[in-house]
Amino acid sequence: MATESAEYVRVADHDDLVEEGRAVTTVEGQPMALFHHEGEIRAVNNRCPHMGFPLAKGTVEDGILTCHWHHARFELSCGDTFDPWADDVQTYPVEVRDGDVYVDPYPEPDEPPVEHWQNRLEAGLRDDLRLVIAKSVIGLLADDTDEHSSSSPGTSSRHVPYTDLVRIGLEFGTEYRADGWGPGLVILGAMANVYDDVRPEDRRRALYRGLLEVADDTSGEPPRFEQPTFSNPDLSKDRLKQWFRKTVEVRDDDGAERCLRTAVATLDPPEIAEILYAAGTDHVYLDSGHTLDFVNKALETLDHVGWEHAEQAVPTLVPRFTQARRSEEQSEWRQPIDLGELVFEFHGDLPDLLDARDAGGWEPQAGFVDRLLSDDPHDIVDAVRGAIRNGATAEQLASRVTFAAATRVVQFATTNEFNDWNTVHHTFSYCNGVHGGARRVDAPALYRGALHGAMSVYLDRFLNTPPAPIPDGDPDADPETIPEKLLETFDKEGEVDTAGRLVADYLAADGDPAALKATLGRGLLREDAGFHTLQHVEAGFEQFDLADDPDEASVYLMAPARYMAAHFPTRRSAEQTFTIAERLHQGERIHK
Structure with missing residues (x-):
């Protein structure tokens, strides 16, 4: 927020401010609260960084400014918060000249905006703070309505590529969960996979949901401590594969991790995949299918962020093998x-x-x-x-x-x-x-x-038994009206067959599959969708894109539509939090 000009602006009469104790003003669009406290003049942004309540309505005592809405506390002189869920408040340098109070409305920031929001995202993950995660995602992907792979920070209104957020979630989720790769990281990978399938305005929601799952999955969990690699760098793929399978067989977490970590350090990605899938199929349908699904999602997540993160990510899969039900x-x-x-x-x-x-x-x-x-x-x-x-x-x-x-x-x-x-x-x-x-x-x-x-x-x-009939689809249906009908179906309980039929009708009537996936994504991301529902929609989208036969392709979108209809509607609490964060980002007055 720094500008080339750092000129001070007159904001108040000094004696009046001392007499009143506080004042409110606006400088170049920025709402400011001015305080006279303990013989000093202080200026802060009047919007509480938590939810925008006017800080001028708060209390100042012993150098602490307290917001009267949620009782967030701030060190008045520098703006630092006592409460991580609130964020620091912006302060402004003050000068008194000839009986007038001047402020610098554009002080040099303590940290660049991208660095600030990355730090806040990590704080949100650490303390499982939904609103902080939502605000951080919006701050990092501000105005991200175009393709996600083009510009770098500073060359457009978009701050960072979506992969930066996936990377932060991956690093946090693998470091702060002793039990290894968990459901939260699976959903983060799934949301990265559907990023291009959902509406541009829902892309931030997708990553927000994935990061929420990581925060929830790591909350209260001890951190993970790594096993070292073997010191022999010349171990062959076949030897490491043999050892890994044997250590998994006897449920030896530490030995299996050393084998896998050494493999990551010395072998190519396809060889790592071969080792993982071999151990994952030595026994039957491990952990009700979760083991191989987690492996697949870990490898797909690395496709997004780069194989250079495999050393941290892949070894965390070990408990999915050693602890799995056979x-x-x-x-x-x-x-x-x-x-x-x-x-x-x-x-x-x-x-x-x-x-x-x-x-x-x-x-x-x-x-x-x-x-x-x-x-x-x-x-x-x-x-x-x-x-x-x-x-x-x-x-x-x-x-x-x-x-x-x-x-x-x-x-x-x-x-x-x-x-x-x-x-x-x-x-x-x-x-x-x-x-x-x-x-x-x-x-x-x-x-x-x-x-x-x-x-x-x-x-x-x-x-x-008996099988629900697979609808043929009505080629004379109106594809323009079906998306809203589908969303209305998700607003009611138990409309499973209706949801499947609407998808069949839409595709039979030559509706745009991309628009249908965007509608399903919209319905998914507004709900408090559970782990399985988020998984199911992502898998359906993936298989739809791979299908060659149109009739088969329609099955892959009918399946998630039916599954969603069976599990919706929900309380939509996550969406409520995200909407609050969006409104705050746009400068709205939530308290009004």
């Missing part, structure tokens, strides 16, 4: 049909299947997904084996399994218990994670992951 130990995977035995038999045969596969390439047959959705797990395994023999890549196989998982969501019967939405969601998010891994590296582990996903799709079959 599904072959769960009864539903063992009875009445021993799915664990089927899976491990497949694991044993996989090397030979890959060696003997047709090099000519594989095209999925018309009934392949129907087989994945069938009631016979043996036939599902046979279908996967046949696809591999015929040349299916891990990416192709994972794509088909992911579509089957999305179909389960679209055909989820609302006669089921509400919590069963989580079951079909976990399968879909897991399969999306496997598909993401398969697009990153073509490794045997991803074939195993695809089969694990297919078995979970099989277990979810009872949630499609």
Whole structure:
């Protein structure tokens, strides 16, 4: 806020101010409160930095200015706050000349605006302060309504690229959570992924939501202490992969971290991914699918901020492996049909299947997904084996399994218990994670992951009994009116089938998919959406963009629309806080 001219401006008569004790004025658009206290004249911005209440209505005692709205306290001479949730108040240099009081309305700032808001963001993360996080995001991305990858600070009205905020959240979330990579960082990565899909005015909301989740996830948690790398820099990928899998097998956190940290320091990113996915598929459907989903999101987050942050981020994934529940130990995977035995038999045969596969390439047959959705797990395994023999890549196989998982969501019967939405969601998010891994590296582990996903799709079959019909979509529908109807649907409880039908109608009538995703993003970000809902929408957007067939693509947007409708409306408390921050940023008087 410094200018080339630092000229002082007359603001009050000295004797009048001494007699009254305080005064209010405006200098070049800046509201100022003037105080005579303990023989000194002080000038501060009259807007409380917390929520804009006039500080001139506050109390001054013993050198402390107290705002009378939320009792934020400030050291009057320098403006520093006693309360981190309030921020420091701007002070102005004062001179008394010939009986008049002058102030410098444009003092040199203590720190540049970008540095200030970055520091405030870290304070908001540290103390889990929603309003501080919201104000910091808005301050750092002020007027960010254009592309996020162009200018640097000082060359446009936008301050920093969105990746700077993701980086700050990543660094904080990996350092201040002893239990490693958590749900908050998953959502931060997911919100970075949808950044370009939501409306320009919702982009700040997306990062705000991700950073809120990081703050909540780390609140009250002890910090993380790193294990060192091995001193031998010549360990091969195969040796580190072997060691990492063995340490995960016996749930040895420290040993596993040393292996993984050494791998990050010495190997290329695809090799790291291969090691992670191998350990993640040694057991079946780890932690209800969360382990591979978290791995995928960690790697995608590094795509945003750069692989140079892998040394800090990737080793924090270790607890996701060592603490994970192994599904072959769960009864539903063992009875009445021993799915664990089927899976491990497949694991044993996989090397030979890959060696003997047709090099000519594989095209999925018309009934392949129907087989994945069938009631016979043996036939599902046979279908996967046949696809591999015929040349299916891990990416192709994972794509088909992911579509089957999305179909389960679209055909989820609302006669089921509400919590069963989580079951079909976990399968879909897991399969999306496997598909993401398969697009990153073509490794045997991803074939195993695809089969694990297919078995979970099989277990979810009872949630499609009876199946909800997949709407065909009305090509004569009016796509101009559907977005608002969809948002109105989210304002009501239980409009699951209506939401799915509106999406089908919109796409059948040649509505703009980008506008539909923006509408879904708008509906998502105004709600207090939970971890699973935020995950689900991001995965649906990702798979929609990857789909070649229009009918399949529509399923990937119907799935999140139905899931959102099942979980909305909410209290919208996070949006209320963000709206307050926006109004304060625009100079509105919240107290009025």
